[in-house]
Amino acid sequence: MPLQVSEYSWQQTETAVFLSLPLRGVCVRDADVFCTENYLKVNFAPFLFEVFLYAPIDDESSKAKIGNDTIVFTLHKKEAVMWEALSVSGVDKEMMQRIREKSILKAQERAKEATEAKAAARREDQKYALNVMMKIEDEEREKIVRMKENERIKATKELEAWKKHQRKAEEQNIIQREDKLHQQEKQIEEGKKLKHKSFPRNSTSRNLATKGSIQVNFTPRVFPTALRESRVAEEEEWLHKQAEAQRAMNTDIPELSDLKEEEKNPEWLKDKGNKLFATENYLAAINAYNLAIRLNTKIPLLYLNRAACHLKLKNLHKAIEDSSKALELLTPPVADNANARMKAYVRRGTAFCQLELYVEGLQDYEAALKIDPSNRIVQNDAEKIRNIIQGTEVKS
Structure with missing residues (x-):
């Protein structure tokens, strides 16, 4: 049984x-x-203190201070009025029980509201954090998109510059080939003139000129076209x-002096690179081709094979x-x-x-097909590219 505490003191103002x-x-x-x-109500075993207040108070703003064997309450009144007593009088046990139950229910409702308010506040915090995170992700995504676009623009500019350089080089090569062909034709014509001037006019030819028929023997042609049109x-x-x-x-490269004799042979290095390529060791193959190119920059197959390695590595x-x-x-x-x-061309x-x-x-x-028109693989790939350009096939 708890011990009911009846000793207490209280004072009041209007508010x-x-x-x-x-409580010891x-x-x-x-x-x-x-x-x-x-x-x-105060429960401190084995002591129990409860009071049914004379008038309503603002329990949310009221305070309790515990210390020095005492609890001091500061209870704020809802109405500014002087109380006749601390507790209401004429309260029987049944009314006391109803007041207790009503107070407990009200406290439970308030606790539930507080819990729901906390949950709502937590949800709002989570929603805010999620919005902030989504905003950060959107900014990062936009940043990546901008970077990709800048890289694409940069690559396009580099490609255009490279194509311009290639066109100039191709035009220069065409001019050089035309000049060379013109010189060869000129040399051929001069040779014919010299041959015609040095041809002997002997008695046999004079005799043949006086007769009514001439027998002519032609040298068989090797090429189906004139010599200047051949390859x-x-x-x-x-x-x-x-x-x-x-x-x-x-x-004469200083760092190549320690290499073995076969390692200074571009053809040997090309074969080694080919073997490494076959085993899918593309980086090592590139290293072999690089060294071979440093030794000899005029072998086209070295560049062609290194291009295949770069394709595999997405370079x-x-x-x-x-x-x-x-x-x-x-x-x-040729x-x-x-x-x-x-x-x-295909690579x-x-x-x-x-x-x-x-x-x-x-x-x-299409340039590759001009060289080998019957290549079915190149034909199929070219058709796929045409379909992609026309929008009838998905990119792969």
């Missing part, structure tokens, strides 16, 4: 009640204080360039650069280098398509 409740050994940790606008000059130029490429060795701009360099060295266009030129066209520059890619594939 507040000051209640002092002595009372502390914040063990004291249970329950207060509503009409009811106040002999270009074939000879290609063979000459290949011979020069074999001799164009650069062994697309480098693949375009190496394919173009290979095409530059694969001149003049039957011996036709297969290499077709590969160079450069593939790199263009992976950069989503489909028009440029299609131009290279």
